[in-house]
Amino acid sequence: MSQRKICYFDNNATTKVAPEVVEAMRPCFEEYWGNPSSVYRFGNQVGRQIDQAREKVAALIHADPREIVFTSCGTESNNAAIHSALRAHPEKRHVITTAVEHSANMKYGAFLQKLGYDVTFLPVESDGSIDIHLVDQSIRPDTAIVSIMWANNETGVLFPIEEIAAICRSKGTPFHTDAVQTPGKLKIDVKALDVDFLSLSAHKLHAPKGIGLLYVKRRTKFIPYIFGGGQEHGRRAGTENVPYIVGFGRAAELAMAWLPDEDTRVRALRDKLETDILGRIPGTSRNGARDARLPNTSNLTFDGVEAEAILMMLDQAGICASSGSACTTGSLDPSHVLTAMGLSPARARGSVRFSLGIYNTAEEVDYALEQLPPIIEKLRAVSPETQRHQVRRAAGHFAET
Ligand code: PLP
Numbered sequence: 001m002s003q004r005k006i007c008y009f010d011n012n013a014t015t016k017v018a019p020e021v022v023e024a025m026r027p028c029f030e031e032y033w034g035n036p037s038s039v040y041r042f043g044n045q046v047g048r049q050i051d052q053a054r055e056k057v058a059a060l061i062h063a064d065p066r067e068i069v070f071t072s073c074g075t076e077s078n079n080a081a082i083h084s085a086l087r088a089h090p091e092k093r094h095v096i097t098t099a100v101e102h103s104a105n106m107k108y109g110a111f112l113q114k115l116g117y118d119v120t121f122l123p124v125e126s127d128g129s130i131d132i133h134l135v136d137q138s139i140r141p142d143t144a145i146v147s148i149m150w151a152n153n154e155t156g157v158l159f160p161i162e163e164i165a166a167i168c169r170s171k172g173t174p175f176h177t178d179a180v181q182t183p184g185k186l187k188i189d190v191k192a193l194d195v196d197f198l199s200l201s202a203h204k205l206h207a208p209k210g211i212g213l214l215y216v217k218r219r220t221k222f223i224p225y226i227f228g229g230g231q232e233h234g235r236r237a238g239t240e241n242v243p244y245i246v247g248f249g250r251a252a253e254l255a256m257a258w259l260p261d262e263d264t265r266v267r268a269l270r271d272k273l274e275t276d277i278l279g280r281i282p283g284t285s286r287n288g289a290r291d292a293r294l295p296n297t298s299n300l301t302f303d304g305v306e307a308e309a310i311l312m313m314l315d316q317a318g319i320c321a322s323s324g325s326a327c328t329t330g331s332l333d334p335s336h337v338l339t340a341m342g343l344s345p346a347r348a349r350g351s352v353r354f355s356l357g358i359y360n361t362a363e364e365v366d367y368a369l370e371q372l373p374p375i376i377e378k379l380r381a382v383s384p385e386t387q388r389h390q391v392r393r394a395a396g397h398f399a400e401t
Contacts, residue, residue, distance in 0.1 A: 009320060011204075061200070079104065085145035096143055200215075205252070224237065287299040
């Protein structure tokens, strides 16, 4: 079955694998398929592929290659950083994070609470920003780690990571940041940020799903999360996913090269989409600070409309976007990010995220702007209950991305 062309505005969920990345990975399947831990040359040359990829991802974040630990995904990286800090100081049983993190932190935090740890989920302001004094006030002698995301996946709102890292440093508390949404959109310099741990996930930067990394600052104590073989210098066991690591390396090079385009052309496309929707469709508003935000993300509330109903109708028009709602036991839970920003459940359920990327064009934005107003008008003509009923009938499951 041939796939019809889609307008993909869901780049915070995942990104298209770049053809350059596929090309870079191909020899790993056809030529360099040995085990990098083997002693013979056929294995060694695979090890060299990993070394080169490590140098490339390290260059993306201005790290030393020895500070990179490849993992299976961003979720594992986040869990591993927090796990390490707790194991390094078992007497410290307090963790600080925020109420708007990805479920990688939210659910791990809830799990830690069940184990008897004390987890502080810091609140945010109505524009999604954080009061950094709260970070300062919340750090205690028994705080094992502070883990705060850099860019929010739902709203694109940026937290002042450099300042938060400085507060943590002044108190001697390790700091981890989930930077999964930032590569190719922001310049990342771990030396300037001075963080202890930083997570990335390759599928957000045009490489495949199932590969990530954890930056571990030199001399920061690291206790592995996965034990077994001595891969990753004993920091993450398991035979390396060589093709994906190589793809990640190539994607890191592309992310650096494409950064200016994302910051100018993609930003302008996002701004046009957002400004025109807000100007043309009454009863719409933006969620999250206007300026301290990723250049590609726009999260908008459509009053009196169920986001899932909008998404279904956009899908019929070949447009992919998303909402932060999670479908649990057949009912739509509003986004925890938007409710933490003070939106009512009804308004949160009426919010849609558009996240653009380097493959989007001005024509696609024009097409979305043409399709959206009649969709909203049609949906507003029926009650939210009817919309919800239609969504429930068609619902699969909605995972947080
Ligand atoms: N953190 C953020 C901010 C994300 O957006 C995501 C993915 O959506 C993750 C973590 C998890 O990354 P992965 O899908 O690689 O586990």
